[in-house]
Amino acid sequence: MKRTVTAAPDANGYTSTELDHLTGMADRLNQAGGALATLQTQWILTNQAIRRTMPGLPALPCTQAAVPPPGHARLPLDLMVTFCSDQAQACEDLRTKLQSVADRLTKAYGLYSQAESFMEKLMDSLISTAVTLFQPIAPYMLGTIGLSLGAAKLTGKLDASQFQEFLETTAGIHQPLLAAAASDLTSDHRDPIGRLVTDPGLLVPFILAHLQGDQLTMDPIQPQGKGLGEAHDIATALQNLESLGSCQDGIPYATIAVQRYREADGRDRWLVYIPGTSSHLDSPIGWFQNIQLMSDKASVRERAASLRLVDQAMREAGVRPDDPVSLVGHSQGGIVAATMASDLSNRYHFDHIVTVGSPIAHRQIGSSTWVTSVEMREELVSSLDGADNPSRPNQLTVRGRAGGSPPPGGSQTGRTVTTAGSGKESTHGMAYQRAAWADARDQNSPAVRRQDNHFAHAIEGDLQETRYYRGRLRR
Structure with missing residues (x-):
């Protein structure tokens, strides 16, 4: 039969230094977004200044002459207004993108630094509590399980597939149970299994x-x-x-x-x-x-x-x-x-x-x-x-x-x-x-x-x- 395997590196593959770097990068993106917001405001104010000037320009002598006097030129004010509006919008769009990336980095930091889902943490906590309560009898539980599996295997009542099914069903308690069994027998040692x-x-x-x-x-x-x-x-x-x-x-x-x-x-x-x-x-x-x-x-x-x-x-x-x-x-x-x-x-x-x-x-x-x-x-x-x-x-x-x-x-x-x-x-x-x-x-x-x-x-x-x-x- 075909089966799929998914993997999870420690801390999803990020070190604590890299996780901290995520927040630093988010801060810098937020600072760049603030600078863009200031620049956007400057373009808007420039746009408004040009618009305020435009109504009085036709009354000027240089604008009434058929041919502009020497040293004078007619400015494309409409184009200048449009240009200022475009630059203000570009600043807004880029600021929005930077803010979105910063928000995602902040969210990623929260997810990756936890490393596990809430339910997995809850189950680990429940298993640890249960193992602690039953620690005095953990070696006997482990021995009983081993003898039962061995007897079932010898009598033909447990094939390889069924044994693997048992291991997969009990995967969450393998390590805690082994640790408790060994620690109870040798509680004064750093490496109880050894x-x-x-x-x-x-x-x-x-x-x-x-x-x-x-x-x-x-x-x-x-x-x-x-x-x-x-x-x-x-x-x-x-x-x-x-x-x-x-x-x-x-x-x-x-x-x-x-x-x-x-x-x-x-x-x-x-x-x-x-x-x-x-x-x-x-x-x-x-x-x-x-x-x-x-x-x-x-x-x-x-x-x-x-x-x-x-x-x-x-x-x-x-x-x-x-x-x-x-x-x-x-x-x-x-x-x-x-x-x-x-x-x-x-x-x-x-x-x-x-x-x-x-x-x-x-x-x-x-x-x-x-x-x-x-x-x-x-x-x-x-x-x-x-x-x-x-x-x-x-x-x-x-x-x-x-x-x-x-x-x-x-x-x-x-x-x-x-x-x-x-x-x-x-x-x-x-x-x-x-x-x-x-x-x-x-x-x-x-x-x-x-x-x-x-x-x-x-x-x-x-x-x-x-x-x-x-x-x-x-x-």
Whole structure:
């Protein structure tokens, strides 16, 4: 079935400085309108003065002579009156236009600074109040829901489409409920979700030793087809990331792609693609690694095989400490990107990272690294951090919302996604994330343009090569 995706950048794509600039521009337009009103008055007074003079002109000797005396000329007074009237009307028309633009800017400031509709604010307030009241039992509510869904799935009473329907119906309470559940268990910590998974994260190496193994091996591979193409902006980078994650052109799972771009001055820039979680037992980008990466302890995060795989691939490709590096990751790949930008900033120069469907709110990323995040409201994964991503001048989160089928014919808003089956599918997939970013681009948001322009500059140059590294876990 076909579904549409609409997107909403943080603060509708405007920073607080840009919002304040709207009011300043409105003030200047109003001042220009006042100056035009003064000029209009001068033209009207000039018109009136000429009209008062016109009745007495025929009595003057120079006007009665058949031939004007030397040094005298007859003025086209009628034309002068018409000219003054036209100029006064032009001032009025321009003043009206400036006033209209100023009013719209003032209205836009009021709309954008609120960022949300009244009903959304009201619902958020009601949800927050309810979660606060039920916070003591939130962990048990969460556990009960999880067990119920798991039992329904195992008994065949809940298919993928029905599960997605449940996620979309309850989308508004995912993040508040997770935050309340974790905060109740670890109320003395700034990052409750990270604290909650730290102890399980400490056990992961022992589990891996018996199930997957903890010995990481990495081998260079070559795609059977043309492989990933050159990226020019975030949209093409996301397209490449989707191709990598879907194992097109014979690229196996758990493969990292590293592209090298070279500027005219010979400087290298790098773009690294990190796919999402794969369920294969020997995959270093597996389910257990998610637990390690979500920990609030760097010592636990750095042991995650997925992070070690990307680090090793970058070193093998030849990335040097001062080379500008951009990372693009989906799901766990985005968590790896944010974790590397926060934990390995002394090892690499991270210029820009793009995360897609990834819970990264608690990663402490330096102000010099640009961050672009895309999340879908209906999918649970990006809400697992229990908090909104930070909002700063060089960090932007685009939140997509999936609707029903587009109307037959006519105009429509949003981007259309064609799913494989007749029912609803998970919006965590790259097709929905790409549609959300595309819709944000269509809105011509200044913040989205800024992010896209910076990313394009971060990978400026000609693509020299793309290297592929496949990771495996061995005992």
